[in-house]
Amino acid sequence: MIGGMDAHLAQLFDFLRFPSVSTDPACRDDVSACGQWLYEKFVSMGLFAEVRGTPGHPVIFARSEPRPGLKTVLIYGHYDVQPADPLEQWTSDPFEPRLADGIITARGAADNKGQIMAHILGVEEAMAHTGGKLPVNVLFVVEGEEEIGSPNLEVFLREHAEDLHCDVIVISDTTMVAPGVPTLTYGLRGIGCIEVRVTGPSVDLHSGIYGGAVLNPIAALTAMLATLHDGEGRITVPGFCDAVEPLQDWERKAWAELPLDDTRLLEITGAPALVGEPGYTALERMWARPTIEINGIGGGYQGEGTKTVIPRSAFAKLTFRLVPRQSALEANRQVAEHLRRVAPAGVKVEIIEGHHGDPYMVNPHSGFGKAAQRALEKTFGKKTAVIREGGSIPIVQSFKEILGVDTLLLGLALPDCRAHSPNENFPVANFEAGIRLNQELLREIGAAALA
Amino acid sequence: MIGGMDAHLAQLFDFLRFPSVSTDPACRDDVSACGQWLYEKFVSMGLFAEVRGTPGHPVIFARSEPRPGLKTVLIYGHYDVQPADPLEQWTSDPFEPRLADGIITARGAADNKGQIMAHILGVEEAMAHTGGKLPVNVLFVVEGEEEIGSPNLEVFLREHAEDLHCDVIVISDTTMVAPGVPTLTYGLRGIGCIEVRVTGPSVDLHSGIYGGAVLNPIAALTAMLATLHDGEGRITVPGFCDAVEPLQDWERKAWAELPLDDTRLLEITGAPALVGEPGYTALERMWARPTIEINGIGGGYQGEGTKTVIPRSAFAKLTFRLVPRQSALEANRQVAEHLRRVAPAGVKVEIIEGHHGDPYMVNPHSGFGKAAQRALEKTFGKKTAVIREGGSIPIVQSFKEILGVDTLLLGLALPDCRAHSPNENFPVANFEAGIRLNQELLREIGAAALA
Numbered sequence: 001m002i003g004g005m006d007a008h009l010a011q012l013f014d015f016l017r018f019p020s021v022s023t024d025p026a027c028r029d030d031v032s033a034c035g036q037w038l039y040e041k042f043v044s045m046g047l048f049a050e051v052r053g054t055p056g057h058p059v060i061f062a063r064s065e066p067r068p069g070l071k072t073v074l075i076y077g078h079y080d081v082q083p084a085d086p087l088e089q090w091t092s093d094p095f096e097p098r099l100a101d102g103i104i105t106a107r108g109a110a111d112n113k114g115q116i117m118a119h120i121l122g123v124e125e126a127m128a129h130t131g132g133k134l135p136v137n138v139l140f141v142v143e144g145e146e147e148i149g150s151p152n153l154e155v156f157l158r159e160h161a162e163d164l165h166c167d168v169i170v171i172s173d174t175t176m177v178a179p180g181v182p183t184l185t186y187g188l189r190g191i192g193c194i195e196v197r198v199t200g201p202s203v204d205l206h207s208g209i210y211g212g213a214v215l216n217p218i219a220a221l222t223a224m225l226a227t228l229h230d231g232e233g234r235i236t237v238p239g240f241c242d243a244v245e246p247l248q249d250w251e252r253k254a255w256a257e258l259p260l261d262d263t264r265l266l267e268i269t270g271a272p273a274l275v276g277e278p279g280y281t282a283l284e285r286m287w288a289r290p291t292i293e294i295n296g297i298g299g300g301y302q303g304e305g306t307k308t309v310i311p312r313s314a315f316a317k318l319t320f321r322l323v324p325r326q327s328a329l330e331a332n333r334q335v336a337e338h339l340r341r342v343a344p345a346g347v348k349v350e351i352i353e354g355h356h357g358d359p360y361m362v363n364p365h366s367g368f369g370k371a372a373q374r375a376l377e378k379t380f381g382k383k384t385a386v387i388r389e390g391g392s393i394p395i396v397q398s399f400k401e402i403l404g405v406d407t408l409l410l411g412l413a414l415p416d417c418r419a420h421s422p423n424e425n426f427p428v429a430n431f432e433a434g435i436r437l438n439q440e441l442l443r444e445i446g447a448a449a450l451a
Numbered sequence: 452m453i454g455g456m457d458a459h460l461a462q463l464f465d466f467l468r469f470p471s472v473s474t475d476p477a478c479r480d481d482v483s484a485c486g487q488w489l490y491e492k493f494v495s496m497g498l499f500a501e502v503r504g505t506p507g508h509p510v511i512f513a514r515s516e517p518r519p520g521l522k523t524v525l526i527y528g529h530y531d532v533q534p535a536d537p538l539e540q541w542t543s544d545p546f547e548p549r550l551a552d553g554i555i556t557a558r559g560a561a562d563n564k565g566q567i568m569a570h571i572l573g574v575e576e577a578m579a580h581t582g583g584k585l586p587v588n589v590l591f592v593v594e595g596e597e598e599i600g601s602p603n604l605e606v607f608l609r610e611h612a613e614d615l616h617c618d619v620i621v622i623s624d625t626t627m628v629a630p631g632v633p634t635l636t637y638g639l640r641g642i643g644c645i646e647v648r649v650t651g652p653s654v655d656l657h658s659g660i661y662g663g664a665v666l667n668p669i670a671a672l673t674a675m676l677a678t679l680h681d682g683e684g685r686i687t688v689p690g691f692c693d694a695v696e697p698l699q700d701w702e703r704k705a706w707a708e709l710p711l712d713d714t715r716l717l718e719i720t721g722a723p724a725l726v727g728e729p730g731y732t733a734l735e736r737m738w739a740r741p742t743i744e745i746n747g748i749g750g751g752y753q754g755e756g757t758k759t760v761i762p763r764s765a766f767a768k769l770t771f772r773l774v775p776r777q778s779a780l781e782a783n784r785q786v787a788e789h790l791r792r793v794a795p796a797g798v799k800v801e802i803i804e805g806h807h808g809d810p811y812m813v814n815p816h817s818g819f820g821k822a823a824q825r826a827l828e829k830t831f832g833k834k835t836a837v838i839r840e841g842g843s844i845p846i847v848q849s850f851k852e853i854l855g856v857d858t859l860l861l862g863l864a865l866p867d868c869r870a871h872s873p874n875e876n877f878p879v880a881n882f883e884a885g886i887r888l889n890q891e892l893l894r895e896i897g898a899a900a901l902a
Binding site for chain 1: 640642644651652653654656657658659660661662663664665666667669670672673674676677679680682684716719720721722723724725726727728731733734736737740742744745746747748749750751752753756757758759760761762765767768770772795796797798799805806840841842843
C-alpha cells in the first residue's frame with residue numbers, strides 16, 4: 001500500500017470536498033476544479049491523462065501505457081454529484097467529509113466518488129507493485145455529467161471510439177445486495193415513457209349545471225389507464241409481453257437464496273403488501289418482468305375541499321421498465337396504440353412518446369463474468385450474488401451500442417447508502433475492499449483465457 | 452312608473468357601485484354599506500325594514516304591513532357579489548356600471564343585484580299603484596353571504612321562523628333557458644361528495660428499482676374509479692340509482708321543444724361530442740339523471756418531463772348530482788362502500804365523506820306553479836319553459852326543510868350573463884321585464900284560489 005488507508009482516505013476526502021454539482025450553474029467552477037484535480041491525480045500516478053472538453057463539463061480520460069497482447073479494461077465513473085438539498089437534513093456539512101464508526105458521510109461518498117476512487121487507488125497500488133506493468137491495459141473514463149443524464153457522453157464515445165477500444169468495461173456505481181455480499185449485476189431493465197393528455201370541453205365546466213352532458217376527461221383517462229393491467233396485475237397491452245425472455249431456472253434458484261427477501265422488501269418499501277403479477281416473487285417482478293407504472297396523474301381541482309368542475313383536461317405520465325428481448329421503441333408504440341384504441345368517444349387523446357432505452361443483459365457466466373465473480377469472491381470471502389437490477393443505466397447500453405463492449409457492474413455501495421439523499425455514506429471497509437477488488441479483477445482478467 | 456326606467460337604472464347603478472364582495476375581508480365595510488343602502492331603500496318604499504346581524508354579514512329583512520286573509524310571498528335574494536378578479540379581463544370597471552347597447556355590465560348585474568332589484572322596484576311600483584295595498588303580503592330576505600355558501604342563513608331561518616311564515620318563496624337567481632323565453636325552474640339536483648385517498652409505500656419509491664414489487668397507488672386508484680361507470684356511461688355503483696324517479700313523459704316532450712338543443716350545448720361546452728348514459732338526451736342527463744363526477748385527481752409527479760417514481764399516495768375528489776327520491780347521505784355512503792369494496796389488496800384506502808344536499812323538486816303544475824307560469828307568459832308574451840336545472844341551490848332545500856315552503860325559481864338572467872366571470876352583464880330589457888314580472892306574479896298569486 002502507498003501510504004496506507006490514511007493516505008487513501010485523505011485523497012478521497014480531498015475529492016469529496018469539491019461541490020461538483022453538475023446541475024447547478026453556480027457550481028460550474030467547482031465541477032471544473034474537481035475534474036482538474038482528478039486529471040492531476042491520474043498524471044501523478046504515471047498515467048497518460050487528458051481533460052477532454054464537452055459542451056458541458058469535461059470528461060477526464062486516462063490510460064496506462066498500452067502494452068500489446070494485453071486485454072484492455074475501461075473503467076467508467078463520474079466525478080459530478082447530486083445537489084445536497086435539503087441541507088437542513090444533513091447531520092454534517094455535505095462537502096466536509098465526516099468519518100465516524102467506520103462510515104464516511106458526504107455528498108458523493110457512495111455515488112460515485114468513493115467507488116471510482118477505489119478503482120483509481122487500486123490501479124495506483126498495482127502500478128507500484130508491478131513497476132508500472134499492469135496485468136491489463138487500463139483506460140479511465142470519468143465524466144462530469146452523469147447526474148444530469150450524461151448528455152454529452154454518447155457524442156464523446158463516438159468521437160473517441162478509436163481511443164476507447166477495449167475488451168470489457170467495469171463500473172462500480174450500483175449497490176451490493178446486502179452488506180458484505182459481493183454482487184455482480186448482469187441485467188438492467190430498459191425504459192420507455194409516454195404522456196397521455198385527455199381533453200374534453202373547451203373550458204372547465206360547472207359539474208352541476210353540465211354534469212351528464214359531456215364525458216369527464218378524468219373519467220375517460222382513469223378508464224383508459226385501468227385497461228393497462230388485469231385485476232391481478234398482469235399487463236394487458238396487446239403484444240407488450242410477447243418478446244419477454246422467460247426467467248431461467250438458475251436465476252430463480254439463485255435469487256431465492258439472496259439475503260433480500262419479502263420481509264426485507266416490505267421494510268424497505270413500507271407498503272402494506274407486496275402485490276404484483278401472479279407467479280413471480282417480488283424480486284423476480286423487480287428484476288426480470290416488465291412493468292407499466294403511472295408515475296404521475298393530474299387534472300381538475302387539487303386544493304382543499306371541493307370544487308365542482310368538469311375539468312377541460314387531465315393527464316398521466318407513464319414509464320415502462322423492459323426486460324431482455326423487449327424493444328423500448330416498440331413498447332412506447334404499443335402502449336400509445338393501446339391507449340388510443342381504448343379511448344372513449346367524447347374526448348380527444350394526445351400521446352407524447354418520450355425517451356426510451358433498451359434493456360441490457362450480459363452473460364454472468366462468460367469468461368469476463370467468471371473472472372469478475374472470482375475477483376469478488378477473493379476480495380469479500382463469500383459467494384457472489386449474481387443479480388439483475390430493476391433500474392436502467394443508459395450509459396451501459398451506450399457502451400454496448402457504440403463500443404460493442406459488455407459491462408461488468410460491480411457494486412461497492414450498500415443498499416442504504418442514501419445516494420441522492422441527505423447523509424449519503426460509504427463504509428471505509430467498502431472503500432478498502434474496492435481498492436483490493438480492482439487489483440484482483442485486473443489480475444483475473446489479465447490471467448484468464450477469455451472468450 | 453315612479454320616475455320611469457332612468458330612475459330605476461340610477462338606483463340599480465347605485466346598488467351595483469358597492470363592491471360588496473362577501474369573501475374579501477377588505478370589503479367588509481363595503482358589504483355593510485351596501486346592506487345599509489338596501490335597508491334605507493326598503494324604508495323609503497314604506498316597508499318595515501330591519502338590518503338583522505349575523506356572525507358574518509347582516510341579512511336585510513323587510514315586510515309590507517301585514518294584512519290578514521292575504522297570501523304571503525317571501526322574496527329571497529342576495530346583495531353580496533363574487534370577487535371581480537381577474538380585473539384585467541374586464542372591459543370596464545366592475546364596480547362602475549356601464550350601459551351600452553341595452554346591456555348593463557358590472558359585477559353583480561345579473562347575480563344577484565339586478566334580479567333582486569327588479570323585484571324590489573316591482574313591489575315599489577305596485578305599492579304606488581295600489582296606495583300601499585299590495586295583493587299579497589310581501590317579505591324580503593336579502594342576505595349578504597350567498598357567495599360564500601350562506602353560512603348563517605339556516606340559523607337565521609330557524610331563529611326567525613315565526614316572522615318568516617309564508618305561503619311561497621320566490622327567487623330570481625337562475626337563468627332563462629334562452630333570451631326572451633320565460634323560464635320556471637321546478638327541479639334542482641342534490642349533491643354528495645367524497646374524497647378518496649389511496650396510500651401504498653411509505654415513501655415515493657424509484658419506479659425502476661422497485662417497480663413490480665408493490666402496487667402503484669395511482670394504478671389502484673384509477674382501477675377503482677373505472678368501476679364507477681360501465682363502458683357506456685351508466686353508473687354501476689350498487690343501489691345508487693335504485694331510488695331515482697323516472698322522467699315523466701311530459702318532461703321529455705317539453706324539454707325536446709326547448710331552444711336548448713345538442714348543437715347549442717356543443718357550442719357552450721366546446722366538447723368534441725355530447726356523451727353520457729344511453730337512452731337520454733344531454734338535457735335529460737343534465738337535469739333528471741344522477742351523475743358521479745371526478746372533479747379532481749392527483750398523485751405523483753406533475754411537472755415537466757419524467758420522474759420515475761411510484762408515488763406513496765394518490766387522491767381523487769368526487770361529487771355526485773342527485774335527482775328526486777335519491778338521498779344525498781345514502782349516496783355518499785353507497786359510493787364510499789363501493790370504493791372500499793373494489794379497492795385492491797396492497798394499498799390502504801381512506802375515504803372522507805363531505806357535505807351533501809338532497810335534490811329538490813316542486814310541482815310546476817300546482818296552483819303556485821300555474822300562477823307563476825301565467826305571470827311569466829303575461830310578462831314575456833311567450834310560453835313558459837318549464838325546466839329543471841342540473842346544479843344545486845342549497846338554500847331552496849333549507850327553505851323547504853325549515854319553513855316547510857316551496858320555492859318558485861324565476862330566472863331573469865341570460866345563459867351567457869357571465870355570473871362569477873369578468874364582464875358580468877344583464878340586459879336592461881330583462882331588468883324592466885323583471886319589474887313587470889314581479890307585479891304580475893304578486894297579482895296572480897293574490898288572485899288565484901291556491902291549494
